[in-house]
Amino acid sequence: MSDEVERGLEGVVVSESRLSYIDGDAGELGYRGYAIEDFAREATYEEVLSLLWNGDWPTPAEHDEFAARLAAERPLDPAVYDLIEELAARDENPMAMMRTVTSALSAYDPDADADPDDREANLAKGCRITAKLPTALAAFDRLRKGSAPVDPREDLGHAENFLYMLNDEVPDGVAADAFDTALVLHADHGLNASTFAAMVTTSTLSDLHSGVTSAIGTLAGGLHGGANQNVMRMLKEIDASDADPDAWIEAAVEDGRRIPGFGHRVYNVRDPRAAILASYSERLGQESGNPKWYDYSVAIEEHMADVTDLAPNVDFYSASMYYQMGIPMDIYTPIFSLSRVGGWIAHMLEQYEDNRLIRPRARYVGERDREFVRIDERE
Amino acid sequence: MSDEVERGLEGVVVSESRLSYIDGDAGELGYRGYAIEDFAREATYEEVLSLLWNGDWPTPAEHDEFAARLAAERPLDPAVYDLIEELAARDENPMAMMRTVTSALSAYDPDADADPDDREANLAKGCRITAKLPTALAAFDRLRKGSAPVDPREDLGHAENFLYMLNDEVPDGVAADAFDTALVLHADHGLNASTFAAMVTTSTLSDLHSGVTSAIGTLAGGLHGGANQNVMRMLKEIDASDADPDAWIEAAVEDGRRIPGFGHRVYNVRDPRAAILASYSERLGQESGNPKWYDYSVAIEEHMADVTDLAPNVDFYSASMYYQMGIPMDIYTPIFSLSRVGGWIAHMLEQYEDNRLIRPRARYVGERDREFVRIDERE
Numbered sequence: 079m080s081d082e083v084e085r086g087l088e089g090v091v092v093s094e095s096r097l098s099y100i101d102g103d104a105g106e107l108g109y110r111g112y113a114i115e116d117f118a119r120e121a122t123y124e125e126v127l128s129l130l131w132n133g134d135w136p137t138p139a140e141h142d143e144f145a146a147r148l149a150a151e152r153p154l155d156p157a158v159y160d161l162i163e164e165l166a167a168r169d170e171n172p173m174a175m176m177r178t179v180t181s182a183l184s185a186y187d188p189d190a191d192a193d194p195d196d197r198e199a200n201l202a203k204g205c206r207i208t209a210k211l212p213t214a215l216a217a218f219d220r221l222r223k224g225s226a227p228v229d230p231r232e233d234l235g236h237a238e239n240f241l242y243m244l245n246d247e248v249p250d251g252v253a254a255d256a257f258d259t260a261l262v263l264h265a266d267h268g269l270n271a272s273t274f275a276a277m278v279t280t281s282t283l284s285d286l287h288s289g290v291t292s293a294i295g296t297l298a299g300g301l302h303g304g305a306n307q308n309v310m311r312m313l314k315e316i317d318a319s320d321a322d323p324d325a326w327i328e329a330a331v332e333d334g335r336r337i338p339g340f341g342h343r344v345y346n347v348r349d350p351r352a353a354i355l356a357s358y359s360e361r362l363g364q365e366s367g368n369p370k371w372y373d374y375s376v377a378i379e380e381h382m383a384d385v386t387d388l389a390p391n392v393d394f395y396s397a398s399m400y401y402q403m404g405i406p407m408d409i410y411t412p413i414f415s416l417s418r419v420g421g422w423i424a425h426m427l428e429q430y431e432d433n434r435l436i437r438p439r440a441r442y443v444g445e446r447d448r449e450f451v452r453i454d455e456r457e
Numbered sequence: 458m459s460d461e462v463e464r465g466l467e468g469v470v471v472s473e474s475r476l477s478y479i480d481g482d483a484g485e486l487g488y489r490g491y492a493i494e495d496f497a498r499e500a501t502y503e504e505v506l507s508l509l510w511n512g513d514w515p516t517p518a519e520h521d522e523f524a525a526r527l528a529a530e531r532p533l534d535p536a537v538y539d540l541i542e543e544l545a546a547r548d549e550n551p552m553a554m555m556r557t558v559t560s561a562l563s564a565y566d567p568d569a570d571a572d573p574d575d576r577e578a579n580l581a582k583g584c585r586i587t588a589k590l591p592t593a594l595a596a597f598d599r600l601r602k603g604s605a606p607v608d609p610r611e612d613l614g615h616a617e618n619f620l621y622m623l624n625d626e627v628p629d630g631v632a633a634d635a636f637d638t639a640l641v642l643h644a645d646h647g648l649n650a651s652t653f654a655a656m657v658t659t660s661t662l663s664d665l666h667s668g669v670t671s672a673i674g675t676l677a678g679g680l681h682g683g684a685n686q687n688v689m690r691m692l693k694e695i696d697a698s699d700a701d702p703d704a705w706i707e708a709a710v711e712d713g714r715r716i717p718g719f720g721h722r723v724y725n726v727r728d729p730r731a732a733i734l735a736s737y738s739e740r741l742g743q744e745s746g747n748p749k750w751y752d753y754s755v756a757i758e759e760h761m762a763d764v765t766d767l768a769p770n771v772d773f774y775s776a777s778m779y780y781q782m783g784i785p786m787d788i789y790t791p792i793f794s795l796s797r798v799g800g801w802i803a804h805m806l807e808q809y810e811d812n813r814l815i816r817p818r819a820r821y822v823g824e825r826d827r828e829f830v831r832i833d834e835r836e
Contacts, residue, residue: 083470086660087817090469091462096823111824120831137835157543161561164536170564177670178564181557182540185547194678269819275657275671281465282650282678291556292654292671299573299661301814343816435680437722438466440648444475445490452499456516 083441092436093277097130097424098266105347105389109266110134118354123236123261123417124148127208130266130424131201145235151209152230152239154217155186159227162214166221172412173298177291179214183207184287194283195430203286204423211419212236215412216243237261240416245404251365253403256358260396263351264414266421268344272297276422277429281436286426293422294415303411308338309397310407313374323377331385339394340382348389355395362402371398462820471815472656476509476803477645484726484768488645489513497733502615502640502796503527506587509645509803510580524614530588531609531618533596534565538606541593545600551791552677558593559673562586563666573662574809582665583802590798591615594791595622616640619795624783630744632782635737639775642730643793645800647723651676655801656808660815665805672801673794682790687717688776689786692753702756710764718773719761727768734774741781750777 084090099108107114110129117126121135124145128136136144154162161182165175184190187206192199217227220243228243237258241249249257269277275296276289297303316326330337342349356375363369375398379390400410463469478487486493489508496505500514503524507515515523533541540561544554563569566585571578596606599622607622616637620628628636648656654675655668676682695705709716721728735754742748754777758769779789 081470083473085472086813086815087466087469087471090466090817091460091820092466092817093464093819094462094822095819096821097819099821099823099825108825111827112829113826116829120829125832135830135832135835138832141832157547160543161540164539165561165564168536168564171569174560174563174569174666177667178557178560181553181560181670181674182544184553185544185549185557190550190553269817271657271661271814271816274815274817275654278650278654278657279671279675280678282675282681284674284676284678284681287553288556288674288677291560292658292674295560295663295667295671296658296661297663298667299659299663302661302663343814434465435650435722436465436653437650438469438471438648438653440472440474440476441470442475442478442647443473444478446478446487447492448490450491450495450499451514453504453514453517453520456514 081441092269092274093429095268095425095428096133097421097428098268100268100344102342102344103346105345105350107267107350114263114350115354118259118262119255121262123258123265123420126262126265127420130420131204131427146232148205148209148236149230149232149234149239151206152213152232154210154213158182158186158214159217162218163221166218169222171298172215172218172409173294173303173415175218176211176215176412176415177294177298180207180211180294181287181291183210184285187287190285190287194280194285195433197427197430200286200423200427200430204427207286207290208419208423212240212416213243215409215416216240219244219406219409241403249403252358252361256362256399257403259354259358260399260413261417263354263392264417266418266424269425271299271302272418273422273425276426278436280426280429281433283433286423289426290419290422293418297411297415297418303414305338305391305393306397306400306410307407309394310401310410312338312378313371313398313401316374317370323374324381327378327381331381337378337382339390339397340386340388342391345389345391349391351392352390352395355392355399359395359399359402362399366402371402374398460820471648471653472808474647474804474807475512476800476807477647479647479723481721481723482725484724484729486646486729493642493729494733497638497641497730500641502637502644502799505641505644506799509799510583510806525611527584527588527615528609528611528618530585531592531611533589533592537561537565537593538596541597542600545597548601550677551594551597551788552673552682552794554597555590555594555791555794556670556673556677559586559590560666560670562589563664566666569664569666573659573664574812576806576809579665579802579806579809583806586665586669587798587802591619591795592622594788594795595619598623598785598788620782628782631737631740635741635778636782638733638737639778639792640796642733642771643796645797645803648804650678650681651797652801652804655805657815659805659808660812662812665802668805669798669801672797676790676794676797682793684717684770684772685776685779685789686786688773689780689789691717691757692750692777692780695753696749702753703760706757706760710760716757716761718769718776719765719767721770724768724770728770730771731769731774734771734778738774738778738781741778745781750781753777
């Protein structure tokens with residue numbers, strides 16, 4: 079025990095984990111020992127959930143059973159739609175809506191009263207939460223625009239079904255693959271703040287709904303989620319400026335502007351997820367015949383490589399990718415939560431296996447031995 | 458940076474604080490340098506909120522203004538009553554209800570879009586959350602029993618108004634004082650898990666609603682809140698057994714039963730809050746002419762002092778106190794949250810002043826370099 083203040087707990091090792099492996103110097107990320115580049119384009123998000131929650135890839139039979147179970151859990155109780163409609167009418171912030179709906183889902187979960195460390199019940203709850211959040215987000219986005227929610231379809235995959243519910247149209251071209259890959263790439267990333275918040279919450283043996291609710295509230299903060307919105311704002315600023323993108327970024331850097339989407343507390347080199355998302359951003363531009371969003375991004379990356387040591391992070395290419403898919407900018411962070419929920423649940427499942435209450439200390443640096451004066455004698 | 462795993466972060470100092478001072482060996486607890494014994498019976502919960510949030514006791518004029526502001530914030534939006542009614546109809550767990558309602562309150566908060574570290578907006582939000590949670594809890598308890606909610610009254614103090622809304626009757630005798638003192642005594646206690654969860658959440662610059670929501674979800678876990686429910690179950694078991702309480706506790710200890718309400722991760726001696734609550738438990742028994750719940754508690758404490766080193770903690774006497782006030786056992790932990798919300802907000806306000814993202818590490822102990830096999834080639 080040291081009395082040094084570990085601000086931000088930077089570098090403090092709080093647990094052991096078998097989930098994601100990150101080498102920030104080498105730019106490597108793996109889930110359960112599999113390198114992300116090897117499976118990002120080949121495995122679906124449903125397969126990744128199985129990998130994270132159960133320890134290895136599902137067999138075809140296991141996959142079919144799991145995917146069907148997940149698909150069957152997509153519908154929401156009518157009262158949850160009422161809640162979403164009310165929040166949409168109040169113009170609630172999308173992340174706050176996600177937090178409230180996640181919390182409310184426990185009232186409709188048949189396993190809500192199970193022991194908090196009952197693994198089978200937690201897998202069932204994890205399926206339900208993961209399956210229902212996309213339905214909630216799509217419904218919210220439609221309701222706030224005055225459209226009716228679109229019911230989920232069991233015959234579509236997790237990523238494809240979300241885009242279908244959002245747009246009332248089964249996605250064509252590369253969109254569903256791109257979105258599925260984005261979900262795969264964001265599913266887990268060590269003990270980021272939201273994952274750690276989930277772990278602190280369930281370290282009291284609280285339940286998965288509480289843990290995911292804490293995580294969403296934590297992801298909502300500007301220092302965690304939200305960077306890809308800022309990237310997209312920059313790309314739109316370039317577009318509106320009519321300037322040459324190379325000239326624009328050169329001037330912006332010279333003006334000392336902070337360029338979003340570069341650098342990462344963990345990676346010292348290019349985030350391995352960025353390259354994969356870049357290729358989808360490029361393909362979406364080719365498909366639509368309008369490659370400008372991808373081109374602006376490349377111009378920025380090339381200039382930044384010339385003048386800084388900072389490499390693009392996962393947020394840099396997801397911005398232009400989501401934008402080209404027609405996804406509203408203010409749900410980029412909720413979409414992050416649709417993916418990361420798989421990792422949050424995986425970390426909580428891992429923690430329940432060998433739990434310990436997380437309770438650090440603060441050093442008291444305030445005054446002492448002050449004399450109390452009753453209110454009627456105070457001045 | 459050490460690579461040792463700090464399980465549970467026990468003994469790790471994560472921040473400096475000027476809020477509560479705890480000396481576990483001496484059995485001392487103070488808020489902002491004032492010893493809890495000196496003010497617990499003299500200062501109201503409203504005064505303690507001012508102390509924690511602003512650094513010192515309010516003057517009479519400041520107190521009147523703050524108390525009036527808090528009282529004016531008690532009513533809930535009709536849509537929040539609808540949500541509570543729906544959760545009551547689903548027989549939702551009371552702590553899950555508190556979590557969902559806290560989260561939903563952001564949709565109705567006029568400062569919801571303020572910068573997360575805007576101190577004035579945060580004090581306004583803090584007032585609203587602290588003022589509205591008792592209204593929500595009382596309404597939920599009444600609605601699940603089939604009664605109509607009772608509107609808050611601005612002319613009653615924070616503690617008195619809660620008991621009034623719960624029972625549709627202004628409390629007489631010592632009950633309001635006892636409840637107010639319980640709120641004062643539970644308002645802050647260093648970095649317990651729920652307070653730390655709130656800090657992790659807002660360390661991303663997320664908002665107070667997210668922080669309090671995380672804290673409530675964390676407090677809901679069996680390792681944090683809930684001990685006084687277990688104490689009360691034990692007292693009722695003694696009562697139902699018709700055994701002499703001295704004989705009952707002697708037999709229970711000999712049987713190796715874990716006796717709830719004793720021992721604390723922080724205190725090695727008697728929790729200073731226990732003595733104060735014990736006196737209210739005694740007075741409630743005298744008032745009603747039925748001292749048995751207090752007498753059972755004393756018998757247990759005396760026997761435990763003879764046979765163990767464990768002293769009663771804050772939960773031990775709050776059990777018989779709340780029970781004698783007619784409060785349902787399953788809302789003891791929600792009542793804890795009505796008090797601790799003041800401390801949660803105080804810690805978040807303190808953190809916003811000098812924030813740093815809280816992001817520890819996990820040590821990866823899983824497999825490496827596994828070879829990915831596509832699903833159609835898996836067996």
